[in-house]
Amino acid sequence: MIQTRGLTKRFGGTLAVDDLSVTVRPGTITGFLGPNGSGKSTTMRMIMGLDRPTSGSVTVNGRPYRKLRHPLREIGALLDAEAAHPGRSARDHLLCLAQSNGIGHARVAEVIELVGLSAVAGKRVGKFSLGMKQRLGIGAALLGDPGILVLDEPMNGLDPEGILWIRTLMRSFAAQGRAVFVSSHLMNEMQGTADHVVVIGQGRLIADEAMTAFVAGNSLGAVHVRAPHATILRPVLESAGGRVAAEPDGSLTVIGLSSSRVGDLALTAGVAVHELWTRNDSLEAVFMKLTRDSVEFRAGAPMSMAGA
Numbered sequence: 001m002i003q004t005r006g007l008t009k010r011f012g013g014t015l016a017v018d019d020l021s022v023t024v025r026p027g028t029i030t031g032f033l034g035p036n037g038s039g040k041s042t043t044m045r046m047i048m049g050l051d052r053p054t055s056g057s058v059t060v061n062g063r064p065y066r067k068l069r070h071p072l073r074e075i076g077a078l079l080d081a082e083a084a085h086p087g088r089s090a091r092d093h094l095l096c097l098a099q100s101n102g103i104g105h106a107r108v109a110e111v112i113e114l115v116g117l118s119a120v121a122g123k124r125v126g127k128f129s130l131g132m133k134q135r136l137g138i139g140a141a142l143l144g145d146p147g148i149l150v151l152d153e154p155m156n157g158l159d160p161e162g163i164l165w166i167r168t169l170m171r172s173f174a175a176q177g178r179a180v181f182v183s184s185h186l187m188n189e190m191q192g193t194a195d196h197v198v199v200i201g202q203g204r205l206i207a208d209e210a211m212t213a214f215v216a217g218n219s220l221g222a223v224h225v226r227a228p229h230a231t232i233l234r235p236v237l238e239s240a241g242g243r244v245a246a247e248p249d250g251s252l253t254v255i256g257l258s259s260s261r262v263g264d265l266a267l268t269a270g271v272a273v274h275e276l277w278t279r280n281d282s283l284e285a286v287f288m289k290l291t292r293d294s295v296e297f298r299a300g301a302p303m304s305m306a307g308a
Contacts, residue, residue: 001025002047002075002148002181006056009042009203016042018203019056024181026147029174031194031211032183035291039203040183041079044152047181048077060148072101072144078137079152086126090117090136093125097140107143115139116165130157138166149173151182155189167193187284191215197283201291211283218290219281223259225266226251226275233271240265251275 002024009017017039024030034040045051046058049065060068060075068074084093094108112121115135120128125136134157141149149170155163170180170193184190190197190211197214199207207214227233230252237244242257254262259278266273281289 001062001179002058002060002150003062004043004047004056004058007043007046007053007058008055009039009046009051010054016203017046017053017200020200020203020205021056022198022205022208024148024179025196026179027174027177028196029170029180029182029194030196030198031190032181032198032200033187033190033287034183034200034206037202038200038291040200041152042203043200044077044079044150044181044183047150048075048079050079070101070144072097072103072146074144074146075148075150076141076144076146077150077152078134078141078154079150081130081133081137081156084125084133084136084140086124088125089122090125090128090139091121093136094139094143097143101144103144107145111139111142114142131159131162134158135162138169146178148179149181151180153184154182155184155186163189187282187287191283199287199290201293206290215283215286216280218286220255221258221278221280223254223257223262223276223278224251225254225262225273227266227271227273229271233266233269236265236269236271237262 005021007017007020020043032040042051046053047060047065058064065071091108091112094111095105098104098108112118115138117132117135117139120132125133128136134154138154141151154166158166167189170182174180182194194211197207197209197211225233230246230250234244234246234252237254237257240257240261243255245253247253259276263273263276
């Protein structure tokens with residue numbers, strides 16, 4: 001388990017992380033989300049003992065990282081896919097890490113197989129693609145068979161097969177009662193993979209709750225209804241306080257009323273309902289709404305293409 005309590009980090013006059021208190025629990029994939037510059041990487045570096053907090057604390061299984069006797073056996077991390085020395089082979093990179101934590105050669109061979117690098121284990125890392133470096137970094141994180149994984153953008157550079165692989169790996173890891181703390185800008189992947197979500201903006205906590213509750217609680221929750229007599233149903237829904245829009249296919253989209261309320265009103269009005277469903281916003285839409293005031297770098301409007 002990872003716990004931060006009032007975690008704060010300043011770089012000169014810049015407040016990177018501001019009084020952050022979160023818990024990453026075993027058996028859970030916790031998605032760590034935030035715009036660029038929100039403090040995610042700094043938080044992860046403090047967890048791994050690479051940056052010292054200005055104030056507050058962060059512990060791994062109840063202790064600061066620097067006090068873990070064999071850290072790779074308790075927490076593994078991928079923070080930078082370029083961290084391996086380019087002149088070393090993948091096997092030698094993992095062997096160096098293994099020796100520093102009392103891990104045997106057999107585990108190195110097992111991890112190389114697990115991450116799919118057996119065919120290139122003897123090649124220099126400097127010749128690897130980004131996706132191969134990501135696999136090596138994930139292998140380093142898994143080397144000590146730890147109870148906690150910390151992964152910063154692990155899907156960068158991976159092809160579709162690789163993304164499926166890391167998704168399956170994280171789910172398997174959590175299913176074994178271990179903890180996964182993963183940051184990513186791939187919202188569709190996070191919505192389909194993470195059980196819990198922690199969102200920060202400008203270093204401050206915005207949300208810390210179950211993924212389903214976070215999305216549902218911050219969505220407009222539009223109700224869609226298809227009825228043969230939609231023209232009769234629409235004013236009934238509007239008189240009950242719903243905001244109703246007619247769709248091109250003849251269905252109605254209703255904001256402000258629950259699906260059960262829409263169904264009850266249709267029954268009272270004697271209108272048959274052929275379809276009734278609720279569609280929440282996507283994680284991406286909810287994330288953009290909640291973090292729009294925390295974006296550090298904002299692009300301008302697209303330029304028109306001359307001669308198009």
